[in-house]
Amino acid sequence: MSDETQILVIDDDLAFNRVLSRALKGRGFDVASASSAEEALALIPSTRAARAVLDLNIAGTSGLTLIAPLLAANPDCRIVVLTGYASIATAVEAIKLGATHYLAKPTDVDAILAAFEAAAPQPDSAPPSEPLSVDRLEWEHIQRVLKEHDGNISSTARALKMHRRTLQRKLMKKPVKS
Amino acid sequence: MSDETQILVIDDDLAFNRVLSRALKGRGFDVASASSAEEALALIPSTRAARAVLDLNIAGTSGLTLIAPLLAANPDCRIVVLTGYASIATAVEAIKLGATHYLAKPTDVDAILAAFEAAAPQPDSAPPSEPLSVDRLEWEHIQRVLKEHDGNISSTARALKMHRRTLQRKLMKKPVKS
DNA sequence: TTTGCCCTGCGGCAAATTGCCGCAGGCCGA
């Protein structure tokens, strides 16, 4: 199936984009890549890709805005959303918008390919795992509130009763480890 | 049939269940609650609730198994999945199975209600509900995990991936405050 | 009973994080 399958890679991290594209090509996929929203929008109609790897943060705008165009061009397109700043809130949003899967960077090609193939999940298999670390919880909460405030750091800090400077610093350096 | 919106609360944490149910009732909702999968399954056909709050971990089994029955009884039912053991993987799964939203405990009634409305055809209105401060959230979370570990500080610290000494100090000086 | 193991409190100290300035620059509506 890989011979003719076309994959659209959309990520403004050029290094990552190049590495991923090459890896996918090496596995026999027909890869097209874009590093900006505009570039992606230009490619979508002509490629009508069956698969897409989409970065959540593309040069300022949200990669999520590209989900609709992708699906419009090809309703069967399977979209894996990738991000270095994973949070449950954005994951939920991505899936609701029609993404097939959501992965946190760093990840690898195999995981991405597996995500494409992910069938309908079985309700039961999910193990409870462990409670969130406080850091993780804080991160999730901040992300939620931040989104509620349309990314406005100052008002988020006010709502959270924390210092703007502190919020800034947390956002700056916390891709968060689980 | 009542003209109030009916909400089904499914959570085996009795304290949480009771608090949440009461809070929802106080806001004028018609609340039914269940604390086990069986109980929930028994309630679903008769209530055909329009809203459901569903804990991910119900006495051993996964709350996700209840999504299908809920939607079968009422395809328009909006389901918010709640869990103290949040992870992106389970969030993705829940949404794909048809949940409306996915929240990590601890959370508050406002957040839950906002989650219900998330996909609503409501054009405007940003819920001005005030989020918990990060400190407060942290405190709630710590208390929850602590209880889960029967008050064992050492193992709680391990689960939370924080230093035992730090946990100790936090517990010592934080009787509670918002 | 002795030996281990794990848990709790707490002191102390270096390292990291906050709280709290202030400043420059950008964007926007009056």
Add this chain to the structure above:
DNA sequence: TCGGCCTGCGGCAATTTGCCGCAGGGCAAA
């Protein structure tokens, strides 16, 4: 063009951590 609000960031001082170590208390197997 002014005033208001937002963002980034430098630079401290004040706190809060992370990370020892030590003493003492249950508890269960040896």
